[in-house]
Amino acid sequence: MSSIVIDTSASRKVKELLRFLLDSGKIDAAVTMRKIPENNSYDLTLITDAPDLDEAVPVIPVMTVNAGQVLSSISTSGKKIAAVLKPCELRAFVELVKREQGSFENLLTISYTCGGVFPLELVKEGQIEELLPKYDKTISKGEVPINTRDTCRACEHFIPMNADITVSVSGECESGKGCVMYLNTEKAEEFTEGFGGERSEQKFDPSLFQKTLDARLAEKGKLFASITKDGPGLDGLLDLFGKCVGCHGCNSVCPICYCLLCDFESANFDYNLPYFEEYLSRRGALRLPPDTIFFHMGRLTHMSFSCVGCGMCSDVCPVGIPVAAVFKKTGEKTAALFDYVPGRDVEESIPVMVYKEEELSDIG
Amino acid sequence: MSEWQPKILAILCNWCSYAGADLAGVSRMQYPPNIRVVRVPCSGRVDPLFIMKSLQSGFDGVLVSGCHPGDCHYISGNYVARRKFAVLKPLLEFIGIEPNRVQFSWISAGEGERFATVVTKITEDVRKLGPSTRLVKKL
Numbered sequence: 001m002s003s004i005v006i007d008t009s010a011s012r013k014v015k016e017l018l019r020f021l022l023d024s025g026k027i028d029a030a031v032t033m034r035k036i037p038e039n040n041s042y043d044l045t046l047i048t049d050a051p052d053l054d055e056a057v058p059v060i061p062v063m064t065v066n067a068g069q070v071l072s073s074i075s076t077s078g079k080k081i082a083a084v085l086k087p088c089e090l091r092a093f094v095e096l097v098k099r100e101q102g103s104f105e106n107l108l109t110i111s112y113t114c115g116g117v118f119p120l121e122l123v124k125e126g127q128i129e130e131l132l133p134k135y136d137k138t139i140s141k142g143e144v145p146i147n148t149r150d151t152c153r154a155c156e157h158f159i160p161m162n163a164d165i166t167v168s169v170s171g172e173c174e175s176g177k178g179c180v181m182y183l184n185t186e187k188a189e190e191f192t193e194g195f196g197g198e199r200s201e202q203k204f205d206p207s208l209f210q211k212t213l214d215a216r217l218a219e220k221g222k223l224f225a226s227i228t229k230d231g232p233g234l235d236g237l238l239d240l241f242g243k244c245v246g247c248h249g250c251n252s253v254c255p256i257c258y259c260l261l262c263d264f265e266s267a268n269f270d271y272n273l274p275y276f277e278e279y280l281s282r283r284g285a286l287r288l289p290p291d292t293i294f295f296h297m298g299r300l301t302h303m304s305f306s307c308v309g310c311g312m313c314s315d316v317c318p319v320g321i322p323v324a325a326v327f328k329k330t331g332e333k334t335a336a337l338f339d340y341v342p343g344r345d346v347e348e349s350i351p352v353m354v355y356k357e358e359e360l361s362d363i364g
Numbered sequence: 365m366s367e368w369q370p371k372i373l374a375i376l377c378n379w380c381s382y383a384g385a386d387l388a389g390v391s392r393m394q395y396p397p398n399i400r401v402v403r404v405p406c407s408g409r410v411d412p413l414f415i416m417k418s419l420q421s422g423f424d425g426v427l428v429s430g431c432h433p434g435d436c437h438y439i440s441g442n443y444v445a446r447r448k449f450a451v452l453k454p455l456l457e458f459i460g461i462e463p464n465r466v467q468f469s470w471i472s473a474g475e476g477e478r479f480a481t482v483v484t485k486i487t488e489d490v491r492k493l494g495p496s497t498r499l500v501k502k503l
Contacts, residue, residue, distance in 0.1 A: 263413075283501075294413075294420065300455050301412040301448075333454040338447075352451060355443035357434065360450050364433075364470040 001189065003204075004197040006179040010169045011059035013181060013197075014084055014110060017165075018058070020195045021082050022050045027108065027191075028079040031067060032058045040126060044070060058084040058110070059169060061135060061148065062128065063117040066310050068092030069255035072102040082108040082191070086117070087160040088310040091343020092255035094162070095306045098350055101258045108191050111160030112167035113209065115139035116152030120315050139169070142211030144219050149311035151324040154220035156213060157308075159206055161344055164188040166204055180204075224329050227322065240326060243319040244292040250313035250323045251295075256303045256342075263302075264295050296323070300330055305351050306342045307331035370490040372425040373418045374399040374483070377407045377442075380431035380472045387476030395480040396487040399427065406430065408441030412452040415466055419499045425465045425490035427482070432470040442470070460498050464489040 006013040018030040034045035035055040042062045047053055067089040074081060075093075085093065090111050096102045115135065118128060131147060138145040144153045160166050166182045181197075182204045183189050227240070248265065251257050263269070271290055279286050304327055313323040335342060338351040376382040382403050388395065400423075404410060407430025415426050428449070430442040449468050456466055467489070469482045 294416065297416050297455070297459070298413050300458075301416075301452060304455070305451060330455060330458050333458075334451045337450050337454070352444070352447050355440065355447050357443065360446050363446050363449055363453075364430075364468045 001183050001185070001203075002199050003183060003202045004181040004192070004195070004199055005202075006167070006181055007197070009059075010112065010167050010179045010181075011057055013179075014058040014112075014167060015053060015056050017110070017181075017192070017195060018047075018056065018082060018084070019050050019053050021108075021191060022048070022053070024194065026080065027082045029074075029081050030056075031071065031074065031081060031083040032056045033060050033062060033084070041123065042128070046074065059112055059167070060128075061115060061117045061132075061145075062123050063089070063310065063312065064120065064123070065253065066092050066255035066312050068094075068096060068102075068308075069253075069258075071107070072096045072258065075102040075104070075107050078106065080106045080108075082110060084110045084112075085160075085163070086114045086310075087111055087157055087163075088114070088155070088308045088343075089255070090160055090163055091157065091308040092310060094343040094346050095256055095308065095350075096258060097346050098348075099258060104346065108165070108187060109163045110165040110167065111163035112169045113160070114152075114155075114158045115145055115169070116148035116155065116158070117311070118147060119149055122147060139212070142209070142215065144212075144215045149315065149324070150223055150322065151309045151311040151314065151328050154216060154223040154325075154328070155309055156216050156220065157341075157343075158212065158216065159204075159209060162346070165192075168204065168208075223325055227325050227329055238293070240321060241293045241296050243321055244296065245319055246289040246292040246295065247318060248295070249316045249318065251299065253312040253316050254299075254303070255308070255310065255312070256306045257299070264291075264298060296326075300327065304331040305335040305338070305340060308342050368495060370398050370424040370487060370495075371422070372399045372427060372486060372490060373423045374401045374427040374429065375404055375407075375410055375414065376401055377430040377437075378403055378405050379437040380435065380470075381407075381429035381479065383473035384429075384471040384475050384479040387473065388479045389476075391476050393476055393480040395483040398487045398490075399483055406436065406438050406441035407445040408436075408438065410445060410448070412448055412455075415452065415456075416499070419461065419465070419496060420501045422496070422500050424493075424496040425467070425486055427467050427469065427486050429469045429471050429479075429482070432472055435472060461496075462493050464493060465496060 021027045029046055029048045031046055033042050035057055036043050043064050044067055067085050071093050135145045164185045165188045168180050307327040309328040311324040317323055340351050410428055418426050436442045467486050471479050
């Protein structure tokens with residue numbers, strides 16, 4: 001597999017590639033981040049006309065929605081699509097494909113070594129432009145940018161897993177080699193045939209990102225320790241989730257929570273008059289809305305092992321609960337039981353969907 | 365009897381453990397009267413949330429029991445259940461539920477004696493731990 005040397009900024013080169021793919025008819029549409037000048041913001045955009053790519057910014061530390069979630073409905077349209085994804089978005093999409101909620105068949109995935117994204121509250125008018133120069137400088141040094149999402153700072157999976165095309169954005173620029181676009185699959189070679197640029201046989205070298213990895217792991221240790229600062233247990237849990245207003249926002253932005261009807265929004269949790277009467281006949285008072293903590297525990301049992309730690313849930317939480325950090329922490333524990341890494345391999349089964357006859361002999 | 369008695373929910377599979385409990389009764393074996401039995405078609409039917417909900421409703425302990433691995437009436441229900449329980453365990457730990465409060469065991473229809481032993485064990489374990497306070501819904 002070959003690679004393409006990038007002579008300009010990584011974002012511009014990816015944009016050139018998308019334009020080439022659209023112009024040559026190799027794809028019908030591109031999914032990428034794009035500047036929306038009218039409201040001075042960046043948003044994920046589905047583009048079919050090449051001129052609309054002018055304002056595209058494929059590599060930008062902003063995640064307004066987890067693209068994996070959005071791709072799930074688009075990817076089965078039968079149209080050829082190229083998508084620029086952050087590593088966790090790609091992993092989320094892999095998890096969705098495992099759940100039969102998407103397909104790689106007509107999809108070309110382009111991903112890059114991610115420096116983390118800014119919380120949405122910082123993505124306000126112009127603010128992001130001010131932050132970008134410092135952000136770029138920090139990641140080129142292999143350090144962890146401040147102000148980014150807590151789970152991004154603590155993310156050790158910033159190198160894309162199984163993307164068709166990997167763009168190295170940070171580490172290598174530091175060693176003076178410039179950024180490179182690595183073509184990892186046959187599909188990538190096929191799609192980029194005829195695309196200009198100096199080719200080489202260079203292979204992606206993860207060891208160049210060792211410094212970043214070490215820094216991230218240190219941040220992860222700090223984040224996980226902060227979650228249980230009052231010790232594990234219900235008191236800590238109440239501190240964390242006690243503020244929950246039950247809006248279910250974390251659920252709706254979660255790329256893994258794909259159920260059209262969540263159990264917690266179904267008739268199983270339909271609080272009606274008989275429920276209140278029955279409950280109040282035993283106790284004198286009931287907190288409203290009921291079961292806000294129970295909702296989070298339910299989500300933990302349902303999908304924690306598939307959590308990719310994208311941080312959308314924390315970002316949208318109106319009361320500032322560090323949902324993503326809790327899920328990342330407990331998710332890593334449950335996934336480790338089965339040596340599972342969410343989004344690592346589309347052939348790998350979801351832990352609770354399969355079993356081995358000889359295992360877990362300590363249970364029962 | 366004014367002394368505190370643990371209240372334990374026993375979720376038993378129809379084909380093995382429930383029949384095991386029956387055998388224990390028919391054989392007049394003695395075991396503590398602290399369990400409240402819910403019969404389910406298979407241990408695979410047990411949603412981890414059932415366990416959370418019972419702890420929240422005030423049960424001091426939960427026992428889930430099904431057929432021995434390999435003996436499931438539905439071939440693989442208990443294998444799947446075993447994985448679900450494996451996921452649940454670290455979560456219970458995270459919430460601060462003592463590991464002994466929630467126990468899993470495999471009891472066949474012929475193991476009346478084992479049923480009595482398991483119930484005695486969980487009752488004593490939970491008695492030692494005292495009344496459940498974590499997770500219990502107060503409001």
